[in-house]
Amino acid sequence: MTSNDCLGFLGLGVMGLPMAQHLAQQHPLVVFNRTREKAEALAGSDIEVAQTPAEVAARCRLIFCMLANDEAVSHVMRGPAGVFQSDLRDRIIVDHSTISPRLTRTLAAEAGQRGAVWLDAPVTGGDIGAREGTLTMMVGGPREAFEVVLPYLREMGRLIVHVGPVGQGQMLKLVANLVSALNLMAASEGVRMALDLGLGLDEAALVMQNGSAQSFELTKVLDRVRRKDFTPGFSVAHRYKDLKLALDLAREARFPADLAWSAERLYREHLARGYGAQDESSYWTRWDEG
Numbered sequence: 676m677t678s679n680d681c682l683g684f685l686g687l688g689v690m691g692l693p694m695a696q697h698l699a700q701q702h703p704l705v706v707f708n709r710t711r712e713k714a715e716a717l718a719g720s721d722i723e724v725a726q727t728p729a730e731v732a733a734r735c736r737l738i739f740c741m742l743a744n745d746e747a748v749s750h751v752m753r754g755p756a757g758v759f760q761s762d763l764r765d766r767i768i769v770d771h772s773t774i775s776p777r778l779t780r781t782l783a784a785e786a787g788q789r790g791a792v793w794l795d796a797p798v799t800g801g802d803i804g805a806r807e808g809t810l811t812m813m814v815g816g817p818r819e820a821f822e823v824v825l826p827y828l829r830e831m832g833r834l835i836v837h838v839g840p841v842g843q844g845q846m847l848k849l850v851a852n853l854v855s856a857l858n859l860m861a862a863s864e865g866v867r868m869a870l871d872l873g874l875g876l877d878e879a880a881l882v883m884q885n886g887s888a889q890s891f892e893l894t895k896v897l898d899r900v901r902r903k904d905f906t907p908g909f910s911v912a913h914r915y916k917d918l919k920l921a922l923d924l925a926r927e928a929r930f931p932a933d934l935a936w937s938a939e940r941l942y943r944e945h946l947a948r949g950y951g952a953q954d955e956s957s958y959w960t961r962w963d964e965g
Contacts, residue, residue, distance in 0.1 A: 681705050682827065683735030685728055685751055685758075686772070687713045689908065690798070691741035693805040694771065694831045698739070701830060707731050709747075727756035732763060737824060741771040741798075744916055745778050752782055764790035767820050769828075771812070773797045773852070773913075775920050776842040783816070783841040792820040793841060797848035798832065799855075801895075802908035809833040813851075815844035846924060853921040853935055856914055856955075859892035860938055863959040866896060871962075876900070899956040911958070912951040915942050 680703055684695040687708040698704055699722050707725045708714040714724045725731045728751045732738055738758065742748045748770065752758045758768065768791055770779070776795075783793035794816035804810040810832035814821055821837045828835045838847050865888065869879040880897050883889060899905060918939050925932035942958070950957045 681723075681735050683707075683725075683731035683738040685731060685738065685740035686742040686747075687717060688741065688743065689802050690771070690805045692717065693802075693808075694739070694741060694798075694810075697808050697831045698827060702827075705731050705734050707751075709751075728752070728754070728758045729756045729760040732758040732761035732766060736765060737767050737769065737827065739769045739771060739827075743772070743913070745774045748772050748774050748782070749778065752785075759785065759789060762790075766791040767794065767824060768792070769794045769796050769824055771796050771798050773848055773917055773920070774845060775923065776845040776849075779815075779845050780842045792817055794820055794824065795841060795844040796824075796828065797844055799848065799851055800832070805831075812836070813838045813844045813847045815839055815846075816841045849917060849921040849924055852914075852917040853932075855892055856918055856938055856942070857934055858890045859896065859914075859955060860941065860958060862888075862890060862893040862896045863956070863961070866893075866900065867959065867962045896956050896959055899954060900959055905950075905953040905957040905960075907952060907954045909955050910951065911942070911946055911953055911955055914955040915939075915946050915951075918942060 682698055682702050682704050684698065684704055684706045687695060687706060695704060695706060703721045705723050705725050706714050706717060707728050718724050740751065742751060763786060768786055779795045786793045794814055796812050796814040798810040798812050800810040808831055811834040812828055812832045814835065814837050818837060825835060838844055866879065870876060883893060918935065922932060922935055922939055925935060945958055945961060
């Protein structure tokens with residue numbers, strides 16, 4: 676496969692794997708994952724596994740990535756076998772990771788020096804949205820490049836919004852994630868308080884889900900509690916990482932973010948209790964240990 680007839684995808688984790696699978700339904704794919712076994716499991720007639728990120732960039736004009744954090748994105752781009760080691764003329768790099776706007780703008784500038792265009796396109800909708808192809812994507816970068824990749828984004832998401840220059844996709848994602856973090860913590864606290872008051876879970880859920888307390892995060896907490904399943908869709912470690920990035924933005928803007936600072940402390944405590952690899956909804960267990 677050459678750059679004219681394939682797409683590249685870097686990162687096959689909880690979110691990246693189903694996103695890549697959606698693209699693979701319509702297009703030949705060249706993939707790379709740091710844990711090679713995950714990539715090999717995806718290999719098929721229209722999916723090839725690359726040895727390095729540089730190989731993906733050499734073979735594919737459009738390169739999508741979904742990685743864990745700033746360090747992972749920086750390494751995959753700048754590392755000794757990274758994307759930036761290839762000829763990037765006429766390439767478009769679409770980063771679905773949630774990372775700092777500052778690093779995003781820096782990487783976009785470095786990509787531009789090598790002839791590529793960078794779009795930051797973080798997503799919201801969680802692992803369920805990734806599997807069902809219903810993600811919401813907020814995209815920062817040049818409008819012309821956005822129009823080129825839009826048909827592919829629609830294969831992975833339902834609502835795709837161009838929000839402005841490079842970095843603004845990440846900023847909006849961090850603000851949105853801040854709201855969902857606070858919602859999840861409020862939902863967890865409310866449900867646990869209801870049970871401690873002797874109220875039934877089913878009755879409390881019925882009322883809250885059909886009133887002003889309803890939210891995506893409340894539904895998630897109730898589902899996870901009923902199933903006693905905290906397998907990560909969005910882990911505590913990732914949630915805490917995004918909280919920290921949002922607070923960095925607040926600090927830069929001199930915005931007080933009072934609730935967010937309280938949430939950071941509480942989630943830091945939850946992380947320290949050893950829940951980093953579990954789903955964020957495991958915050959519900961905070962009251963198990965006093």
